[in-house]
Amino acid sequence: MSYALEIKDLNKWFGKIQAIDNFNIRLEENKIYGLLGRNGAGKTSLLKLIAAQYVKNSGSIKVFGEEVFENEKALSKICFVNDENSFISNLTVGEIFNISKIFYNNWDDEFKEELVQKFDLDLKRKYGELSKGMRSAVAIVVGLSSRAELTIYDEAYSGLDAAAREIFYDELLKDYGENPRTIIFSTHLIDEVSKIFESTIIIDRGRLKLFEDCDELREKAFYIMGNKNKLNAALKNAKVIHREEFGETLKAAIFEEKDKTFKQSLKNEGFEISALPLQKLFVYVTKGSD
Secondary structure (H helix, E strand, O other): OOEEEEEEEEEEEEOOEEEEEEEEEEEEOOOEEEEEOOOOOOHHHHHHHHOOOOOOOEEEEEEOOEEOOOOHHHHOOEEEEEOOOOOOOOOEHHHHHHHHHHHOOOOOHHHHHHHHHHOOOOOOOEHHHOOHHHHHHHHHHHHHHHOOOEEEEEOOOOOOOHHHHHHHHHHHHHHHHHOOOEEEEEOOOHHHHHHHOOEEEEEEOOEEEEEEEHHHHHHHEEEEEEEHHHHHHHOOOOOEEEEEEEOOEEEEEEEOOOOHHHHHHHHHOOOEEEEOOHHHHHHHHHOOOO
């Protein structure tokens, strides 16, 4: 199998702080991945290592089989946009797009023009004069128009209002359908963005905590609610990751692969089963990591 990204035994230290701890993962081509983690978990450090903006202490990072550090061929396949001031303040929006056009081999200028209209960007305005929302829009346009084989969004859309974020999601999914590539989202807007994830990665204290396809997560993660005493007995051998009690009622979050007969037997006993949202799963599996 061909992989868009292969990370092996990756470590990164900042002084005495280990930001990335023996991290290993392989991402397939042409899928959308969600990268989740609490503040300080190492998400941005990991992404900047992938984009060769940080130097690793040990391990390897390969993009489409090529080591990324000091490798122009590999880096030309990566577009990394984040919520920081990513571009030079004195450049105009138009100049930023013209420079990006030179760097990215798959750049689509026609698509860029469409996005400029949708986000109402003024090509003559200097980047430093833009609002946070407009700066986010510039980063989004670069990310989409680059059509880079590996596109990374590190909270790049956090400055957009709800309406602009919907435009972004719609345009991304439409273009992804026509021009597949590998996309990594690092986000805190989990419930809002999870609808476009195909696989979820959770990082905690620089380590890989969870990596699964979203379809599998939906089967493995679910709520069960019913009489406390009866439900405790029924879940004696199940992996319960969270419990909430309301008088004699228990609501339990399960994260475990169970066959359909298990869920059906619980329904037959009168217990209520419902979906466990990805954001709740994230909270439960990372709780206690402070």
